[in-house]
Structure formats: structure tokens, C-alpha cells
Amino acid sequence: MNYHYYPGCSLERNASAYHQSTMAVAKTLGLQFMEVPDWNCCGATEYFSIDLLTAYALVGRNLALAAQQPGSDQLVAPCSACFLNLTKTDRYMADSPELAEKINLALAAGGLHYDSGSLRVRHLLDVVVNDVGYDAVAARVTNPLKGLRVAPYYGCLIVRPGYREAFDDPEYPTTLDKLMRALGAEVVDYPMKAHCCGGHMTQISQPVALDLIHRLLKSAADYEADLIVTLCPMCQLNLDAYQDNVNQMFKTDFHLPVLYFTQLMGLAFGLKARDLGIGKELVSARLALAKIGVETTAEKPSPKPRSKNDLPMPRMPGEG
Amino acid sequence: MATAAAVSAAPTVSFFEEVIAATPGDPRLELCLQCGTCGGSCPSGPDMDHTPRALFAMIAAGMKEAVLRSNTPWYCVSCYYCIVRCPQEIHITDVMYALKRMAIKEGFYRESKASEAPEFSRTFIDYVDNYGRSFELGLATRYHLRYHPLDAVKMAPMAIDLFRRGRMDLTPKQIKGIGQLKAILARAKELGGAV
Numbered sequence: 001m002n003y004h005y006y007p008g009c010s011l012e013r014n015a016s017a018y019h020q021s022t023m024a025v026a027k028t029l030g031l032q033f034m035e036v037p038d039w040n041c042c043g044a045t046e047y048f049s050i051d052l053l054t055a056y057a058l059v060g061r062n063l064a065l066a067a068q069q070p071g072s073d074q075l076v077a078p079c080s081a082c083f084l085n086l087t088k089t090d091r092y093m094a095d096s097p098e099l100a101e102k103i104n105l106a107l108a109a110g111g112l113h114y115d116s117g118s119l120r121v122r123h124l125l126d127v128v129v130n131d132v133g134y135d136a137v138a139a140r141v142t143n144p145l146k147g148l149r150v151a152p153y154y155g156c157l158i159v160r161p162g163y164r165e166a167f168d169d170p171e172y173p174t175t176l177d178k179l180m181r182a183l184g185a186e187v188v189d190y191p192m193k194a195h196c197c198g199g200h201m202t203q204i205s206q207p208v209a210l211d212l213i214h215r216l217l218k219s220a221a222d223y224e225a226d227l228i229v230t231l232c233p234m235c236q237l238n239l240d241a242y243q244d245n246v247n248q249m250f251k252t253d254f255h256l257p258v259l260y261f262t263q264l265m266g267l268a269f270g271l272k273a274r275d276l277g278i279g280k281e282l283v284s285a286r287l288a289l290a291k292i293g294v295e296t297t298a299e300k301p302s303p304k305p306r307s308k309n310d311l312p313m314p315r316m317p318g319e320g
Numbered sequence: 321m322a323t324a325a326a327v328s329a330a331p332t333v334s335f336f337e338e339v340i341a342a343t344p345g346d347p348r349l350e351l352c353l354q355c356g357t358c359g360g361s362c363p364s365g366p367d368m369d370h371t372p373r374a375l376f377a378m379i380a381a382g383m384k385e386a387v388l389r390s391n392t393p394w395y396c397v398s399c400y401y402c403i404v405r406c407p408q409e410i411h412i413t414d415v416m417y418a419l420k421r422m423a424i425k426e427g428f429y430r431e432s433k434a435s436e437a438p439e440f441s442r443t444f445i446d447y448v449d450n451y452g453r454s455f456e457l458g459l460a461t462r463y464h465l466r467y468h469p470l471d472a473v474k475m476a477p478m479a480i481d482l483f484r485r486g487r488m489d490l491t492p493k494q495i496k497g498i499g500q501l502k503a504i505l506a507r508a509k510e511l512g513g514a515v
Contacts, residue, residue: 009453009454012453012489012493013456013486013487013488013489014456014482014487014488015487016486016487038495038496038497039495040448040452040453040495040497040501041448041452041453041454043445043448044444044454045398046440046441046444046445047441047444047445047448048417049417049420049421049424049437049438049441050421050424050438050441050442050445051421051508051509051512052342052344052417052418052421053508053509053511053512054505054508054509056508057504057505057507057508058448058501058504058505058508060504061500061501061504092344092345095345096344096345099344099345102508102511103508105507105511106504106505106507106508106511107504108507109503109504109506109507110497110500110501110503110504111500112500112504156397156398156399156400156401157398157399157400160399160400160401160403160404161400161403161404161413162404170400170404171404195363195399196363196397196399196401198363198364198397199397199398199399200397200440201364201395201397203440203460203463203464204394204395204434204436204437204440205367205395205434206471208364208367208395212363212364212397241478241481241482242478244478279485280485280486280487281485282478282481282482282485
């Protein structure tokens with residue numbers, strides 16, 4: 001199966017573990033991802049706050065570049081914000097011929113053109129669960145993630161609002177849960193799985209952002225997750241890099257590693273941790289992964305394992 | 321309580337129409353029932369000056385300055401919960417983006433409680449305009465050193481951790497077609513308008 005691939009800025013550096021593990025897993029699954037040549041930033045959540053038409057034109061260049069490449073009419077994006085901006089622009093161009101005309105007038109200044117609907121924009125998770133399928137994924141598993149308690153975290157933008165086809169429920173998504181079960185993991189069903197990580201609020205008002213991140217970490221920890229699995233670079237950064245700040249602000253002791261779903265797929269397929277970018281997370285996954293017999297080389301010694309007595313954690317019925 | 325539709329016939333209609341005109345497509349704002357589902361679903365609702373519901377009533381009442389001074393649009397995290405839950409299918413997130421653009425244009429945001437949010441967006445897009453890609457280290461240093469110098473010092477260990485793990489570039493990367501991108505963006509700015 002062939003797809004154009006739009007990595008987005010985060011996957012180049014901050015989320016390079018996501019890119020690396022995506023490429024490794026794609027190879028195992030026989031997916032061909034062809035990177036869109038010379039793509040530009042999608043504008044994230046910032047450009048639409050400043051200038052509307054310029055924001056659309058920015059996204060339009062990526063759509064036009066992808067559409068003129070041969071080999072596929074599908075464009076896959078692993079980042080939720082990129083996925084949203086690409087689908088939103090494609091959808092709004094279809095809804096408003098006037099907008100489409102203006103975007104194309106701007107694109108013409110660079111010798112480009114895009115017709116809405118020429119590409120089917122997909123999120124990576126959608127491609128894995130629907131084009132590859134749970135059974136084909138399960139068939140590749142050589143090292144099941146047995147006994148690993150995984151909290152699937154969807155965030156917002158791949159399930160809401162569904163500017164093109166919706167591949168999962170906006171309130172209670174389950175595709176990532178099923179994928180993790182196909183890998184042999186124990187899935188933690190916790191209520192915050194599609195709530196917001198705060199996006200760029202860490203930069204605008206840190207207390208507001210840390211409150212949102214705290215709710216997510218607490219919910220996953222209350223249900224005794226060993227780790228959180230995500231599909232978005234922004235969610236990973238917020239939950240991982242700001243976990244220390246949350247612990248300081250709320251006097252908590254969370255130690256929840258946050259990995260990409262592609263990293264866990266790679267481990268279950270028997271790929272090496274270092275080929276999946278494991279070790280790039282700030283909250284080390286070493287202890288959690290030791291549960292499934294994966295040895296990783298952590299860059300610094302991990303903090304002591306959490307004891308149940310550290311925090312007055314609510315207990316689930318039947319627990320001690 | 322006056323509905324948005326009823327108020328749109330009043331003399332204060334202009335701001336209401338201005339907001340609709342600044343939002344792409346038809347935002348369906350006049351259909352607001354004032355049910356409050358949006359505010360109840362909003363993760364940052366408790367930190368907002370006004371809930372989205374209240375803000376929409378204020379828009380309908382023509383309270384332009386109060387609306388554009390509100391921190392509400394800047395505290396919208398673009399999570400789209402309100403959109404999928406709104407019984408009237410109002411394009412709430414798009415309205416929030418439209419209000420941000422209007423607040424910048426009118427200069428009111430400088431006095432709002434979120435006066436730095438537009439500067440963050442501007443710093444971000446400056447890198448995109450000039451390089452074609454975002455640049456996290458430059459964004460963090462330029463924005464934080466200017467607006468939160470103390471936080472910048474506190475953030476340094478995290479930046480070092482990210483750098484040590486190969487998660488941060490020290491220099492921005494420029495796309496090959498930066499000339500093409502600049503021409504496209506310049507043309508889009510000229511064409512302008514809310515669409």
C-alpha cells in the first residue's frame with residue numbers, strides 16, 4: 001500500500017522517535033510512505049489566529065505538492081495538528097468555492113494548484129487500524145506486550161471534529177484501545193482518554209496547562225497504568241516534558257512514561273528499542289518496559305519506582 | 321433572554337455581522353440557543369473571563385470592546401469538544417479564531433488577560449514565514465526571554481534534557497522552496513479578507 005507522507009515539523013526533531021518508529025513499523029507492515037518533497041509547516045494552532053487566508057494558503061502548498069506527486073491519492077499525517085489542518089483546508093475548500101478560488105490564486109503565485117478532494121487525508125492510526133487491520137497487526141506480533149498496563153491517549157484532533165471522514169468516536173474513541181489489545185497489552189479504560197492536553201497553553205498560561213496535564217496524568221495513574229500511549233507529538237511533549245512541572249505544582253509523584261503507539265507496535269514486532277527511538281522520552285520508560293522483558297539504555301538513572309503508599313490514590317473496587 | 325436572531329435586527333447588529341463575516345463559511349452563530357453546552361464542555365472554561373455561551377450573548381448584544389478584550393478566545397485550546405457537542409452545530413472554534421484576529425486588528429488584546437498569546441502566535445509564524453518550518457528553540461527563547469524571562473531560566477533544564485536526547489535543533493532549517501512559499505503567502509496577504 002502506497003501513501004504520500006507528511007511528517008510535519010515536530011517529527012523532524014522533537015518527535016523524531018515517532019518518525020523513526022513509524023518508518024520501522026511501516027517497513028514491517030509493507031506500507032510505502034513517500035515523503036512530500038519540500039513540505040512546509042502546517043501552521044499548527046498559531047497561523048489561524050493571525051491571518052486566515054495566509055493560513056489556508058500555507059496548508060494549501062502542502063496539499064498541492066502532495067497531489068502533484070505520482071503513486072497515490074492518499075496523504076498520511078502522523079501528527080494530529082497537521083492532520084486537522086490538512087483535512088480542514090480540504091473540507092473548507094469543498095464547502096466554499098470562493099475560498100478555494102482565493103487559495104488557488106495565492107498558490108498560483110508559486111505555480112501551484114490544488115482541487116479539493118484530489119487527496120484523501122488520513123491519520124496514521126486510521127491507516128494502521130483500517131487499511132492494515134487489527135488481525136494483520138496481531139499476526140506480526142512476536143513479543144506480545146503481556147502484562148503491560150497501557151493507557152491509550154487520543155487527545156483531541158484526530159477524533160474531533162471530523163472534517164473529512166470520522167474514523168472513531170469523538171467522545172469515546174476505541175481504535176487505539178483495540179490496537180493495543182492486538183499487541184497483547186492490557187488496556188486501561190480511563191475517562192480522560194480523549195480530553196485535551198492543553199496544546200500551546202504551556203506557553204500562554206502555564207498554570208492552566210499544568211492543570212489540564214495533571215488531570216490526564218492523575219486519571220491514568222488512578223487506573224494504575226504503567227505507561228501512556230499517544231499518537232500526537234504535542235500530547236507527548238506536554239505529558240512527558242511537563243510531568244516534572246506538574247509534580248512540583250501539585251506535589252504529586254507521577255512517573256508515567258509517554259510513548260508513541262508506533263514504538264509499542266515495534267516492540268511487539270520484535271524490533272530493537274533503540275531503532276524505535278525509545279530512550280528519547282524524558283520520563284524514562286525503562287522500568288515499565290522491563291515488565292515485558294525489554295531492556296533499554298536510559299540516559300540517566302530512573303527515579304525510584306512508585307509505591308502505592310506514595311500517594312493517597314483512589315482505589316478501584318476490590319483493591320486493597 | 322433575547323436570542324441572537326432577535327438581536328440581529330437591533331441597531332447593534334454590526335458587530336454580530338462583522339464576526340460572522342470574519343469566520344469562514346457559515347458559522348451558524350445566529351442559531352445559538354444559549355444552552356451552555358459549550359462552556360460546560362470546555363477544558364479551560366473555568367479560567368476564561370466569559371464562557372463561550374456568555375461571549376456569544378455579548379456578541380449578539382453588540383458589546384464589541386468587552387468581547388475583544390476578553391481572554392476567552394485566547395484560552396480556547398482548539399480541542400473541538402464544543403463543536404461536536406453543540407446542538408446547533410455552531411462552528412465555535414472558528415468563531416474563536418475569528419475573534420482572535422479581530423482583537424489583534426483592533427489592538428484590544430493588549431489589555432486583555434492573555435496579552436502575550438498573540439505574541440506567541442506571531443513569533444511562531446515569523447519562523448514559518450522565513451524558513452518554511454517551525455523552530456522550537458528559537459520560538460521558546462525569543463518569546464520567553466521577551467515576555468517571561470524568569471520562566472525562560474526555569475525552562476532551561478527541560479530544553480537541555482530535550483537537546484541531550486536529540487529532540488531539539490540549535491538552528492532553524494529552511495525549506496528549498498522558501499521563495500515560492502513567500503510568494504504564495506504574500507499573494508494570500510494581498511488577497512486577504514475573511515472569506
